[in-house]
Amino acid sequence: MQRNRPPSEQTTQVLLALAEDPAAWRHGYDLCQQTGLKAGTLYPILIRLADRGWLETEWETEIPAGRPPRHLYRLTETGLEQATVLAAAKLQAAKAKRVRLRPRTEGA
Amino acid sequence: MAGYCAQIPERLLTAAVRRMPAERLEWGAAMLAELATLRQPFARWQFVLGCARVALFPPRRGEFLMNDRMKHWLTTLGAAALFGLLLTGPLAFMEWWNNSGIRSGEFQFPFLLFYWLWLQPTVFFLAAIPIVRGLRAGEAILAHPVTLALRVIFLAFVAAGWVWVIQDQMPCFLGASNCD
Numbered sequence: 503m504q505r506n507r508p509p510s511e512q513t514t515q516v517l518l519a520l521a522e523d524p525a526a527w528r529h530g531y532d533l534c535q536q537t538g539l540k541a542g543t544l545y546p547i548l549i550r551l552a553d554r555g556w557l558e559t560e561w562e563t564e565i566p567a568g569r570p571p572r573h574l575y576r577l578t579e580t581g582l583e584q585a586t587v588l589a590a591a592k593l594q595a596a597k598a599k600r601v602r603l604r605p606r607t608e609g610a
Numbered sequence: 611m612a613g614y615c616a617q618i619p620e621r622l623l624t625a626a627v628r629r630m631p632a633e634r635l636e637w638g639a640a641m642l643a644e645l646a647t648l649r650q651p652f653a654r655w656q657f658v659l660g661c662a663r664v665a666l667f668p669p670r671r672g673e674f675l676m677n678d679r680m681k682h683w684l685t686t687l688g689a690a691a692l693f694g695l696l697l698t699g700p701l702a703f704m705e706w707w708n709n710s711g712i713r714s715g716e717f718q719f720p721f722l723l724f725y726w727l728w729l730q731p732t733v734f735f736l737a738a739i740p741i742v743r744g745l746r747a748g749e750a751i752l753a754h755p756v757t758l759a760l761r762v763i764f765l766a767f768v769a770a771g772w773v774w775v776i777q778d779q780m781p782c783f784l785g786a787s788n789c790d
Contacts, residue, residue: 529644529647530640530641530644531644531647531648531657534657540656540660541641541644541656541657541660541661541664542659542660542661542663542664543660544660545637545640545641545660545661545664546664546668546669548637549634549637549664549668549669550669553669553671559636559640569643569646569647570639570642570643570646571643572640572643572644572647573636573637573639573640573643573644
């Protein structure tokens with residue numbers, strides 16, 4: 503039985519970063535820089551997302567001379583759906599926090 | 611020489627990637643390919659150290675994607691157990707050191723007592739940690755007043771119980787004769 507736990511903050515960050523331009527293929531270091539995550543955190547997340555079928559992977563086809571082809575990543579449809587759900591949840595949580603933190607003016 | 615030094619990160623990562631299980635080798639190759647695009651020594655080393663850890667301990671297939679919560683709970687449980695051990699360990703040592711009867715095997719070591727003495731601070735830690743985490747996350751201390759009150763009563767009860775047992779047993783820890 504597969505359990506559905508809410509994704510960690512870092513996984514959410516990666517999903518949202520990939521969802522910014524879902525059609526674009528991204529590479530690992532680029533995602534590290536965008537999310538601020540270290541490679542040691544990012545790659546396990548990418549591996550698990552791919553295992554889950556949320557991430558599509560491909561090897562670069564146009565390779566500049568002098569370096570090996572890079573591994574590229576983008577969200578699958580399921581991954582994109584999950585990212586959309588997470589983005590909505592994050593927005594809702596941020597709104598709720600703003601409401602909680604708003605100072606009371608009544609009776610002041 | 612400089613060229614050789616520049617290749618050290620690559621060599622390290624290659625060695626780590628060789629140890630990866632077959633089904634994860636593609637990811638090892640991906641990390642090596644990414645490393646080949648980095649030029650700055652600091653960025654290369656930082657990248658290699660993170661990737662080497664992943665290469666040596668890659669996520670297992672079938673592992674749950676969102677296991678962070680489980681890891682978080684295991685860490686909290688471990689920290690609580692350690693907290694209990696730090697508070698109880700010295701007392702257990704005193705009991706053993708000051709009672710020649712225990713050391714000579716004449717009397718049995720009171721494991722049950724020390725299990726109880728360890729359990730109380732462990733439970734205390736587990737009950738207190740949500741309050742600490744809430745405060746560190748910027749939550750107002752009175753955000754959930756009823757839960758907080760119940761928790762504080764429980765914590766006080768556990769702490770008082772622990773102190774009472776310590777007070778009661780202190781003569782035994784100090785090696786007094788005829789103590790029980």
